[in-house]
Amino acid sequence: MAYAAERLPGEEKKGLGGRLSRFLSKGPLHVLLIGLALFWLTPSFGLLITSFRTAADNSESGWWTVFTEPRQLTLEPYKKILANDGLITAIFNTIKITLPASVLVVLIAALAAYAFSWMEFKGREWFFLFVVTLIVVPLQMALIPVARIFGIVNIFGTVTAAIVFHIAFGLPFAIFLLRNFFIGLPHELLEAARIDGASEWQIFARIVLPLGMPAIASLLIFQFLWTWNDLLVGLVFAGENPPITVFIQQQLRQFGANLEVIAPGAFLSMILPLIVFFAFQRYFVQGLLAGSVK
Amino acid sequence: MAATAAEVRTNVGTKTKVKVKPPPGGARKWVAVAFLIPALVLLGAIVIYPTVDTIVQSFQNDDRTATVGLQNYETVVKRDSTLAAIKNNAIWVLTAPAIITGLGLIFAILTERVRYSTAIKIIVFMPMAISFLATGVIWRVMYDDSTELGFINAGIRGATNMVGAGAGPYPTAEALPDAPLQKAEGGAVVTKDAFEAGDVAHLGLVGLTEADLPEEAVQAAEPQAGQGLGVVVWRDFTPGGGEPGVVDQGELGMPGATVEVLNADGQVVTSTTTGADGSAVIEDLEGGGPFKTRLAASNFDQGFTGIEWLGSALVTPAIIGAFSWMWAGFAVVVIGAGLAALPRDVLEAARVDGANEWQTFRHVTLPLLAPVLGVVFVTLIINVLKLFDIVFVMAPGSVQDEANVIALDMYKTSFTAFRYGLGSAIAVLLFLLVIPVMIMNIRRFRREG
Secondary structure, three states, X not given: OHHHHHHHHHHHOOHHHHHHHHHHHOHHHHHHHHHHHHHHHHHHHHHXXXXXXXXXXXXXXXXXXXXXXXXHOOOHHHHHHHOOHHHXXXXXXXXXXXXXXXXXXXXXXXXXXXXXXXXXXXXXXXXXXXXXXXXXXXXXXXXXXXXXXXXXXXXXXXXXXXXXHHHHXXXXXXXXXXXXXXXXXXXXXXXXXXXXXXXXXXXXXXXXHHHOHHHHHHHHHHHHHXXXXXXXXXXXXXXXXXXXXXXXXXXXXXXXXXHHHHHHHHHHHXXXXXXHHHHOHHHHHHHHXXXXXX | OHHHHHHHHHHHXXXXXXXXXXXXXXXXXXXXXXXXXXXXXXXXXXXXXXXXXXXXXXXXXXXXXXXXXXXXXHHHHHOHHHHHHHHHHHHHHHHHHHHHHHHHHHHHHHXXXXXXXXXXXXXXXXXXXXXXXXXXXXXXXXXXXOOOOOHHHHHHHHHHHHOOOOOOOOOOOEOOOOOOEEEOHHHOEEEOOOEOOOOEEEEEEEOOOHHHOOOOOOEOOOOOOOOOXXXXXXXXXXXXXXXXXXXXXXXXXXXXXXXXXXXXXXXXXXXXXXXXXXXXXXXOOOOOOOEEEEEOHHHHOOOOOOOOOOOOOOHHHHHHHHHHHHHHHHHHHHHHHHHHOOOHHHHHHHHHOOOOHHHHHHHHHHHHHHHHHHHHHHXXXXXXXXXXXXXXXXXXXXXXXXXXXXXXXXXXXXXXXXXXXHHHHHHHHHHHHHHHHHHHHHHHHHHHO
């Protein structure tokens, strides 16, 4: 009570003076939070600056010395790596893996989710539950046998191998997410379509997919980031066609000596995920929270 | 990132309460099969069959020519690398989820009180969009063990200098082996000879470049001792010439060096600091000679020379730090949303009843928030158990064994040592560790779904 009584008059103060005094009374909090934000930005910022300095500068002084000697900043490292065929190929490999893997997961999962939510067959609930339990199966459980299978069908080491593996291991979560969204769609709409004689495919393509867009978009973003940022699957299955993460990992053995490739390479690999993050940040967070705050 | 979402969602389940009955006779069975078939084929071939096959192979030898019973599992619990991995995974599970959930709770509560909370949350959340590989590279730069190149070590060095615990003026300087000087305890340098008033003690040092000397340093000069005791501390080195122990032309004095005068009992009588030409005269000598002069250890103090963050001793805590940087944002966002969804009237009621800020937090906010904290915590446990990339990337080759975790051990055993039987057993071990979480998820899902 005493607390509320103290606080209320302060909050009722209007105008610049009131606002200023309120801001100042929270001074330590602001300092703490802004310090925290700067602290969180520093590591990424450090890599960004490092990627714009020459190998010689990076082996002699810390990246923060650019504040006193801004002349250290140069585009040279980027010019060099953009002339590096291995790295360019690796970026294309990442794109070649990520795009089909993301789109196909969503498509295949949407079909299955539609069946699980709007079609009747025996053991549907148990079947769905089984698929959901697959979400936590560590992909380590499949690496060795799948490597063998890919060897037999002669795709081991290719981009296709990575795509197929990403799709399969993305499916349980994707089906789970989409089914839970589809089942909440207004069933009057679907029933009406059925009565009007629409086929299941037509209902799926013309009603469920468009209405399911929020969940599909959110899933697409997660799947994109997951596949783009993957290291392990690329390492095991796409060794001869390494995606960017694997390419950079191969340079790590001599970290200091290769920093001129590693720093700009790592930064290039971050650009697209960061763009996606900032562009869809609202969906991203909403998607993450959908379950937890209802 | 998707893994996050996957686990959050499964942990949380959905709260769709609508019971939907598909209209009878709407779908023929074969249509349902057609919709399900692509997913089922992929799940069967790439997830389910391989999982069973891995379990089978964990009881076989590496080339699958013989069944070996539990032998692979016996090897797993005996060999050093897997034991180190299990130990490290235990450290990870016991620390990282608690640290990150705690950080998330504190940050979420603090940011809730300011208008720019969204901006702070985005900044803290951003690292979640990038790969473990990029995080690893970023933090290897941060953790560099040199105080010149590593931001963290440079920061600590700056802080120690500020509190006066920094390096002495001449950390690299030393006496020539045949000079009339000897090392004393603590790194000090003391003259072998004894001096009386009127003498000049020569303290010539090497091991410095001109750049190591302060700018005010000038040509070294012998002081006029008079009634006192003279000392000269200088860089006793002339390229291609000069006589050791003698102040030659072109040799610079070492200003700012602390020289102590010791009496016959070895006790410090007095001390002084050298001038720009490296010389000083000590006038008020008590008790009479003979005296020895000593360059105090503080002149040679190395100060903070950097912590080897990614060395064998600290590598796991260092990687936990980087991981926390990456995942704190996840905890902040989820817990922040949980806070925003708390019923305001309950909090108000607590305040009206006279509860102070801490009591409200402890007895109202925290219990109401417990389910959300649980979701964050469990999600982190699963992710920490499956941890692979960040350790693989951040631990330098020489300390990867010390930083080992189960998923990394599985990868190396299977794909660099090609021990498929053993690798399968390690994979099964990992699977067994996540099964309790899986059971929890099914229960929750069935309760809510």
